[in-house]
Amino acid sequence: MSSAIVETTNLTKRYGRHIVVENLNLHIPAGCVYGFLGPNGAGKSTTMKMLLSLIQPSTGQVELMGRPMSRSSRRELLGDIGSLIEAPPGYAHLTGAENMALVKRLLGLTTEQIDVAVRAVRLQDQMTKQVRDYSLGMKQRLGIAMALAREPKLLILDEPTNGLDPAGIEEMRTLLRRLADDGVTVMVSSHLLGEIDKTADMLGILSGGRMIFQGSRAELMAASTPDVVFTCTDPHAAAAVLRGHGAQLTEADEVTVPGLDDRQTAGVVAALVGQGVGVFGVRRDEQTLEEVFMSLTAGGRL
Amino acid sequence: MDALTAELIKLKRSLAWPIVIGLPVVLVLAGAATQLADGTTPEDGWDTVWLQSVGFYGLFPLAVGIAVLGSLVWRVEHRGSNWNALMSSPASSLRIVVAKAAVIAGLTALMQIILYLSVLAIGKLAFSLEGMPDSQHLSITALLVVATVPAAVLQSGLSMLMRSFAVPIAVALLASGFSTAALMVAGNAALVSPYGLATRTALLGTGSFVDEGTITGGDVAAILIAAALGTVVLVLCTTAVLEHRDTRV
Structure with a gap:
């Protein structure tokens, strides 16, 4: 690897x-x-x-x-190298079998290699149809068979x-x-x-x-830094104290603060306690990979 | 050879076939239309049928026909991502260029053969002419097969570069007109133009436009040399362009 x-x-x-x-x-x-x-x-x-x-x-x-x-x-x-770039390739006026015959000729492949590729994308029952009559999904599968045939x-x-x-x-x-x-x-x-x-x-x-x-x-x-979620005795007061950190109050009366590393999190806890807010829960928000991806691509960071 | 076989598979159900058959047949019928309508026979027999069919065909319809074939053969590559697939194959640019040009030249050659057979058919069936056309006509047909190869390579190159179906055809029409004018002004020097070469060959022995009516060995040699040189130079140039060209983004 x-x-x-x-x-x-x-x-x-x-x-x-x-x-x-x-x-x-x-x-x-x-x-x-x-x-x-x-x-x-x-x-x-x-x-x-x-x-x-x-x-x-x-x-x-x-x-x-x-x-x-x-x-x-x-x-x-x-x-x-097999490839499929942008739209699937394929000559619309030819059948699936004729398209694969082209690949066979151009790349000097065997009939078996073609058959294996066609079976791999489960298109063996559609090979006599002209590609113009294929659905987009079938065209996509034919394109992959064409890329796969050369092993x-x-x-x-x-x-x-x-x-x-x-x-x-x-x-x-x-x-x-x-x-x-x-x-x-x-x-x-x-x-x-x-x-x-x-x-x-x-x-x-x-x-x-x-x-x-x-x-x-x-x-x-x-690599992503999930928000830190604080559960405390007075969420409204905590949100006010941490406004400078971009804190937000959730519907569950928790306070979320973005972009804190571990040391900063400790500092925030100290600040809350210093203001008389009792802290009884600190955890990282659980992010799905999708959320991480979205936040990365939207912000262009990392 | 494999690239050529692959190109031949692509000709299945192609619109090229109606052109290959229809263009020469229509032109021979058009050439004979007046006599057919009047019920008369051609004045000089086979020579007249040949002149009014092939003479006109060589002026510009031949170049346009080759251009249409070029556009049809390349059109399928410009659709979807077929261009990407073609250029991501291990087939070299030279093989691709030669295979495409060979297919267009081959279809053009078939067009010349059908033209000859159409002349034969109309002479026999419509005008009941005696005997067969002069063997010279058959030789000119064979020479025309060779002389149209550079035009086939050039039109293949133009249709390779342009996604447009019509622009390469318009180029052929204009270039054909200019080349006929150049033939009249500069004589055989205009054979450097593939269109001039095709027109000059089609007019051989007809005594019309740029031809004096007698075929000399010098004329035939000039045509063969121009065809060979033109084919090699154009194939090399087209290959270099394809090799360095980026696919569209």
């Missing part, structure tokens, strides 16, 4: 004066599911396109599987759950997990944490083109 299959150094893309991705240092360990999160427009697709050399970085480097990714090396490296070492999927119903999303999670268990490294982007947080071993959070967090789920929780 420690050797990186994807490594970027100060990866930056700018168009004129507009910076889309800034100094990105991605580190994706081999064999993991890497959840690449961020709101729409954060630069996720641009980053993925730079990884695939579909667009060239303004500055910075990309290294994939230990080799620099460039226009001269990309065709060699791309044989081991990639690295799979780069941009918002693969778009257009999938809840059952489809769950199926996708299971598929990604199974691929990772088989040794495939999966990088999957989403603007919704809930869609991938259960699947991802590692998370990278992008906001405004900058990486604001990269690490495990536990590290993400640890």
Whole structure:
């Protein structure tokens, strides 16, 4: 899990004066599911396109599987990388089977490799239909089958759950997990944490083109500073005393104070006691990962 | 070869087929329309049928036909994220460019063959002409297959660069007009233009516009050299552009 299959150094893309991705240092360990999160427009697709050399970085480097990714090396490296960027690919006037036949020809694959990929996304009963008659979810699954057929070492999927119903999303999670268990490294982007947080071993959070967090789920929780909740004898007085700290009175007559570390929390307790307010409960607010994600991406902090 | 086979699969249910068959048939019928309406026969037999069909075809419909085929072949790549998928495959840019150009040139070649067969059909069935067209016409058809390859590569490049279906066709129409004018002014020097090359070849032996009516070895050699050089230069340029081009964001 420690050797990186994807490594970027100060990866930056700018168009004129507009910076889309800034100094990105991605580190994706081999064999993991890497959840690449961020709101729409954060630069996720641009980053993925730079990884695939579909667009060239303004500055910075990309290294994939230990080799620099460039226009001269990309065709060699791309044989081991399956990808699905933005909308699912597929020729609408052809059937699913004909689309897979194209992939087979282009990549020199066997019929068995194609069949395995099609079965993995459970599309085997829809292969005689023209892709124009597919639902978005079916197109998405065909796109993933096309990416999977080459038995990639690295799979780069941009918002693969778009257009999938809840059952489809769950199926996708299971598929990604199974691929990772088989040794495939999966990088999957989403603007919704809930869609991938259960699947991802590692998370990278992008906001405004900058990486604001990269690490495990536990590290993400640890990196955030949940509010401190005080239970005391006189909540109204306590809220007044702590107004300078941004304190708020809750409906349960508790006082929450944001952004306190442990030392500051001790100081606040002392201040309350000094003002004659008895403190009989101090605890950290329980935040869901979603709340942490939302607060990080909204504030662009960390 | 695999890239070419993949391109051939994409031609299934393609709108390219009606163009390949319809354009030459319509032009041959249009060329013969007056005589068909008057119930007369062409004055110089096969030569007249050839001139009024292929002569006109070479002026600009041929270039427009190639352009339409180019736009149709590339249109599917500009849809959805097919461009991303194409450029994320291990197939080299050269292979992609050659395969696309070969498909467009191949369809264009089929168009020339159908044109020849249409001339044959209208001469025999509508005008009851005796014998067969001069073997020279068959040779010109074969030469036209080769001479239209640079135009096919160029239109493939334009349709690769432009998402628009119509703009590459408009470019072909204008460039074809300019190239015919250049042929009249500069003679064989205008063969550097792929459109000029196609027009010059179609008009060979017709004695109309830029042609004097007799086919010389020099003319044929100039056409073959221009076709070979044009194809190589345009394939290399298109490959370089594709290799360095960023996908749209």
